[in-house]
Amino acid sequence: MEEDLSLFSINSLKSMEVIDISTGARMGYIKDFVVDCDGEKVESVIIPYGKVSFFAKDSYVEVPWDKIYKIGVDVILVEGEEYMDKE
Numbered sequence: 001m002e003e004d005l006s007l008f009s010i011n012s013l014k015s016m017e018v019i020d021i022s023t024g025a026r027m028g029y030i031k032d033f034v035v036d037c038d039g040e041k042v043e044s045v046i047i048p049y050g051k052v053s054f055f056a057k058d059s060y061v062e063v064p065w066d067k068i069y070k071i072g073v074d075v076i077l078v079e080g081e082e083y084m085d086k087e
Contacts, residue, residue: 008071010033013030013071013076014029014030014031015029016029016030016071016072016074016075016076017029017074017075017076018030018045018047018063018075018076018078018080019075019076019077019078020078020079020080020081021069021077021078021079021080022079022080022081023081027047027049027061027063027078027080028047028048028049029047030045030046030047030076031046031047031048031060032045032046033045033046034046034062041065042065043064043065044062044063044064044065045062045063045065045068046060046061046062047060047061047062047063048060048061049061061080063078063080067079067080
């Protein structure tokens with residue numbers, strides 16, 4: 001069976017909204033990536049949550065790459081219910 005090896009740029013991934021597939025909740029947009037340089041792979045994605053302001057401490061959720069279910073045309077579907085409990 002042939003794998004679908006679609007390629008995405010970092011900018012296109014950061015412009016896609018992240019959705020939790022178990023609840024349908026909007027988690028936000030990817031702010032950053034955690035990369036394993038030795039293994040040459042993305043370990044996780046960083047998604048900010050809560051109120052964002054100039055004086056507020058940065059709050060974020062780190063979702064492991066293996067929890068990403070599907071990358072679509074304009075959304076990224078993740079198994080993220082356990083991460084949404086942090087809000």
